[in-house]
Amino acid sequence: MSEAVDVVIREAIPDDARELLQLSRQVSIETEYLVMDETGMDLTPEMLAMHLENLYESANNLLLVAFVNDQLVGNASVKSSQEHRVAHIGEVGISILKEFWGIGLGSLLMEEILYWAQESQVIRRLELTVQAQNERAIHLYEKVGFKLEATMARGARDNQGAFLDVHLMSLMID
Amino acid sequence: MSEAVDVVIREAIPDDARELLQLSRQVSIETEYLVMDETGMDLTPEMLAMHLENLYESANNLLLVAFVNDQLVGNASVKSSQEHRVAHIGEVGISILKEFWGIGLGSLLMEEILYWAQESQVIRRLELTVQAQNERAIHLYEKVGFKLEATMARGARDNQGAFLDVHLMSLMID
Numbered sequence: 001m002s003e004a005v006d007v008v009i010r011e012a013i014p015d016d017a018r019e020l021l022q023l024s025r026q027v028s029i030e031t032e033y034l035v036m037d038e039t040g041m042d043l044t045p046e047m048l049a050m051h052l053e054n055l056y057e058s059a060n061n062l063l064l065v066a067f068v069n070d071q072l073v074g075n076a077s078v079k080s081s082q083e084h085r086v087a088h089i090g091e092v093g094i095s096i097l098k099e100f101w102g103i104g105l106g107s108l109l110m111e112e113i114l115y116w117a118q119e120s121q122v123i124r125r126l127e128l129t130v131q132a133q134n135e136r137a138i139h140l141y142e143k144v145g146f147k148l149e150a151t152m153a154r155g156a157r158d159n160q161g162a163f164l165d166v167h168l169m170s171l172m173i174d
Numbered sequence: 175m176s177e178a179v180d181v182v183i184r185e186a187i188p189d190d191a192r193e194l195l196q197l198s199r200q201v202s203i204e205t206e207y208l209v210m211d212e213t214g215m216d217l218t219p220e221m222l223a224m225h226l227e228n229l230y231e232s233a234n235n236l237l238l239v240a241f242v243n244d245q246l247v248g249n250a251s252v253k254s255s256q257e258h259r260v261a262h263i264g265e266v267g268i269s270i271l272k273e274f275w276g277i278g279l280g281s282l283l284m285e286e287i288l289y290w291a292q293e294s295q296v297i298r299r300l301e302l303t304v305q306a307q308n309e310r311a312i313h314l315y316e317k318v319g320f321k322l323e324a325t326m327a328r329g330a331r332d333n334q335g336a337f338l339d340v341h342l343m344s345l346m347i348d
Contacts, residue, residue: 032259034259084331084333085206085208085330085331085332086329086330086331088328088331089328089329124328124337125326125327125328125329127326149324149325149326149327149342150323150324150342151323152299152301152323152342152344153299153323153344153346154262154263154298154299154346155260155263155299156259156260157258157259157260157262158259159258163298168323168324168326168342170326170327172327172328
């Protein structure tokens with residue numbers, strides 16, 4: 001890291017599509033900690049750009065991008081359904097390039113998510129899944145108030161095929 | 175119910191698209207018990223037919239249809255991701271027209287799912303969500319071996335907007 005660090009966090013816009021696809025590829029190579037699919041990340045840049053436009057307009061979906069010195073180094077998402085029965089539930093995902101772990105980006109992104117959720121007037125429950133071995137992430141989620149709801153046996157598999165426990169955590173928004 | 179009941183359970187094929195869309199609409203009017211989205215059920219019949227063809231070919235996705243006297247009265251699905259880390263996890267959903275509850279169709283469909291999962295050589299964990307108030311369904315799931323992993327606060331909402339607890343249940347396949 002250079003001495004002068006310029007951090008920008010904002011909502012993603014269609015023009016971010018190309019960089020987001022690059023970020024997604026690099027993150028998926030760097031870490032085995034991912035559990036969920038990265039919805040949209042197998043699209044072409046053009047299709048992802050359209051998807052980003054819809055996200056930007058959505059009341060219960062959010063995609064944040066984090067830049068350090070103008071480089072896209074992380075993102076955070078809240079995904080929700082349009083179905084009435086579950087539209088108040090937002091699923092949180094955060095991914096950050098390994099080189100930029102440990103400098104507080106995860107906390108910044110999570111604070112933005114919580115602020116957005118409280119302002120949304122739609123989201124009443126945030127939930128996320130995280131590998132039980134990912135202690136750094138779990139510590140962050142607990143710090144901002146997420147509580148363990150379940151440990152899911154065989155909730156994921158590592159690259160060698162071994163089963164991993166996955167935590168389901170949630171946070172009520174009032 | 176008439177006296178002679180002819181029950182057929184088989185995998186869905188593209189020609190079932192139109193009837194499946196009708197079934198989905200009727201079930202969603204009849205019951206407040208649904209939690210999950212019905213993926214694909216907002217498609218046109220033509221697009222759903224293409225989706226059904228892909229499902230039919232998939233090693234870790236299943237859609238069963240149940241006919242009583244040649245009428246489509248229910249379906250059961252197992253949905254899985256193509257992502258390596260979670261491709262062994264199948265999410266189970268069953269829906270049956272209210273008029274045909276209580277005659278054992280749910281058990282029949284679940285038995286077929288378990289048999290298919292055991293034969294799949296891919297599925298190693300089945301999971302499902304069910305409203306905590308849906309005692310009839312929970313009883314069925316427990317009967318075939320599903321265990322409670324979590325009670326998710328605000329896991330769904332009823333038509334009046336009140337929050338409902340939702341159970342997360344799972345069954346390991348070995």
